[in-house]
Amino acid sequence: MWPNMFGKTVGPVTAKREHMTANHQPTAQTAALISETDAPDDAPMERLDVQSLGPPKPLKQTLERLAELNDDTILVQFNDRAPQHLYPKLKDRGYDFESVETDDATVTIIWRR
Template sequence: MILDNRGLEPPQPMMRTLAALENLKKNEILTIMNDRRPMFLYEQLEELGYKQRTEPQEDGSFKIEIFK
């Protein structure tokens, strides 16, 4: 599942991401695209038991893969 949060103002990207995680099944990966590094999201993911991988993109955005 890919969620493109680019162009949205905070806190919309984090709210959309957390809502999408509610539907994430075991062994699935949620990939989000953000304009900025989601520093506050990382804390939430850790509390909820998710892991993440963040890759800066050439255009300055960030690709974040979220999984259990």
Template sequence: MIIDNRGLEPPKPMMRTLKALDKMNSGESLTIINDRRPMFLYEELNERGYLHETEPQEDGSFKIIITKTGD
């Protein structure tokens, strides 16, 4: 699943992302695209033990791949 959060003001991208993750099963991945690095989201993902990888994009946005671990 891919969620494009570009153009949204905080905290909407984080809320949309966490809502989607809550519906996913352990081991599934979610890709989000944000206008900026989601620093507060990183803290939440680390707290929950989710794996994440950030790839800066040529247009200045960031693609973040999140893998849900545990449940």
């Protein structure tokens, strides 16, 4: 368990595949994490794991995936660090986002405003 950026304790969430089911529905741990953000709770979700990629691949893959998704879909990105260079690009493209540090990854929840 860890306190998230809102000071609430949630967990455990890891970047392992068991936190997102095959049909892109979040597990209870991922759903709990998303519920702590302002992202819509009932939206479809996609998972993107870019932890093993070096810069600038995580940024590129995230922006490409977002361009492919419907406007109502939430992207749950797992990274090994906070995607600082991604944040201004998301704002410019009309997305809201929140990142939460876990033991295994930085999880960034991205959704269309």
